[in-house]
Amino acid sequence: MKIKLMFLVIVVCSLITSVCFAQDDVSAKITPAAIDARIAEIRMGDIIVKTKPGADVKIEQVRHEFLFGAAITDNLAEKSGNAMSDKDRKMFLKVLEENFNYAVHENALKWYDTEVEYKVVDYYLADRIYELCKERNIPMRGHCMFWAKDKYIMPWLMELDNDELRAAVARRATDAAKHFKGRIDEFDINNEMINGDFFRRRLGYGIVSEMTWMVKAANPNAKLYVNDYGVLVERGFNADSYIMQIENLLANGVPIDGIGCQAHFITSDKNDSTGRAVTTSGRVQKTLDKLAKFNLPIKITECLVSADTEEGKAEELRRFFRLCFAHPSVEAIVMWGFWEVGHWIPQSAMWKKDWTPTPQALAYRDLVFNEWWTKVSGKADKKGIYKADAFYGDYLIISNGKTKKVTLSKKDKSIEVIFK
Numbered sequence: 534m535k536i537k538l539m540f541l542v543i544v545v546c547s548l549i550t551s552v553c554f555a556q557d558d559v560s561a562k563i564t565p566a567a568i569d570a571r572i573a574e575i576r577m578g579d580i581i582v583k584t585k586p587g588a589d590v591k592i593e594q595v596r597h598e599f600l601f602g603a604a605i606t607d608n609l610a611e612k613s614g615n616a617m618s619d620k621d622r623k624m625f626l627k628v629l630e631e632n633f634n635y636a637v638h639e640n641a642l643k644w645y646d647t648e649v650e651y652k653v654v655d656y657y658l659a660d661r662i663y664e665l666c667k668e669r670n671i672p673m674r675g676h677c678m679f680w681a682k683d684k685y686i687m688p689w690l691m692e693l694d695n696d697e698l699r700a701a702v703a704r705r706a707t708d709a710a711k712h713f714k715g716r717i718d719e720f721d722i723n724n725e726m727i728n729g730d731f732f733r734r735r736l737g738y739g740i741v742s743e744m745t746w747m748v749k750a751a752n753p754n755a756k757l758y759v760n761d762y763g764v765l766v767e768r769g770f771n772a773d774s775y776i777m778q779i780e781n782l783l784a785n786g787v788p789i790d791g792i793g794c795q796a797h798f799i800t801s802d803k804n805d806s807t808g809r810a811v812t813t814s815g816r817v818q819k820t821l822d823k824l825a826k827f828n829l830p831i832k833i834t835e836c837l838v839s840a841d842t843e844e845g846k847a848e849e850l851r852r853f854f855r856l857c858f859a860h861p862s863v864e865a866i867v868m869w870g871f872w873e874v875g876h877w878i879p880q881s882a883m884w885k886k887d888w889t890p891t892p893q894a895l896a897y898r899d900l901v902f903n904e905w906w907t908k909v910s911g912k913a914d915k916k917g918i919y920k921a922d923a924f925y926g927d928y929l930i931i932s933n934g935k936t937k938k939v940t941l942s943k944k945d946k947s948i949e950v951i952f953k
Contacts, residue, residue, distance in 0.1 A: 563814040571859040579947035582919040584932040590919040591910040591931040598925035600865035602635030606875040610661040624888050630669040637676045651689040675720035682729030710751035721760040727771045742787045760793030760834050765820050766812045772820050793834035817856050825862040832865040837881045847896035
């Protein structure tokens with residue numbers, strides 16, 4: 534009995550020690566100094582310029598490799614039901630191009646938007662939004678191929694029997710993948726599966742695997758993501774279920790290529806009585822670390838920042854963006870809209886109705902285009918070498934009367950630019 538009791542004490546003490554170490558480890562990771570150190574380590578490389586000894590050198594960043602994105606509302610398209618005015622469309626595209634290097638359709642690519650009536654497929658909205666982004670060199674991801682929640686299932690789809698439903702799923706997967714092949718090659722495959730199970734309930738759990746392989750058959754280059762909410766919030770009510778779901782999908786040979794984490798209603802470290810989802814720095818760090826074990830890219834697919842004041846929103850954006858930008862597995866942060874008009878949660882928009890930038894927008898720009906942006910100049914040494922630490926991305930390098938366009942990538946870590 535004494536031996537058993539002693540063993541129990543040892544186990545309990547061991548567990549307590551492990552928890553304490555884990556908490557200390559997370560606490561150490563989320564200090565400002567630790568975050569800045571990780572950003573410098575994982576988001577920066579070396580640009581080495583070889584030119585004439587003593588020559589002037591200018592290094593100017595023009596684009597980030599990291600993806601800072603935005604969701605695009607349907608009414609950007611000229612023939613949408615509630616289209617923007619020409620003046621607002623021009624401003625929308627200007628703000629989009631000046632602030633983001635990545636985009637996603639908010640609704641236009643969803644099945645219910647492309648097939649309102651059975652077998653009447655119309656990609657106009659999705660195509661037009663894609664074209665407007667392409668003109669501005671902004672790549673798009675696909676949201677979403679399917680949506681698992683009953684409330685977003687079209688009435689005609691509900692009415693199909695199981696054989697007809699399976700055939701409709703196959704047609705949707707194949708047709709959408711082929712239609713966007715070479716233009717949009719990344720999709721959320723079956724959105725919010727933790728919170729909805731329409732297709733699995735009707736067609737069995739194997740339908741998720743079937744969906745992925747249908748898309749891959751139509752477009753072998755397609756990258757397929759899972760995507761859900763309630764993962765990064767403080768209660769983390771979906772975090773463990775999400776991790777288990779990904780484990781099960783991968784164990785059963787489902788080709789999942791990436792992990793999407795929604796981030797709606799990011800507020801403060803304090804308790805929130807309004808019912809909004811609260812998150813803390815420790816929870817975000819801990820959950821991202823757990824998801825990183827899959828060695829898959831993580832994207833913050835739907836970000837909204839909410840707080841009681843405009844300055845509070847700005848502070849929350851800074852806090853959340855720093856944590857994500859400092860995590861080696863995170864490859865993108867996508868704001869779920871940016872203009873107040875047509876925004877899902879208007880009070881969380883970055884730009885007001887009259888296109889005035891909010892403090893949140895200014896905080897975003899300060900991070901992306903100031904703190905995390907490289908623009909330096911100097912003179913080459915006696916050997917004709919000038920070296921700079923630089924954020925990964927595209928650059929203009931100017932020296933010896935010439936200008937070169939180069940890309941410093943995370944994959945390569947460094948690049949040599951030679952001026953003869």
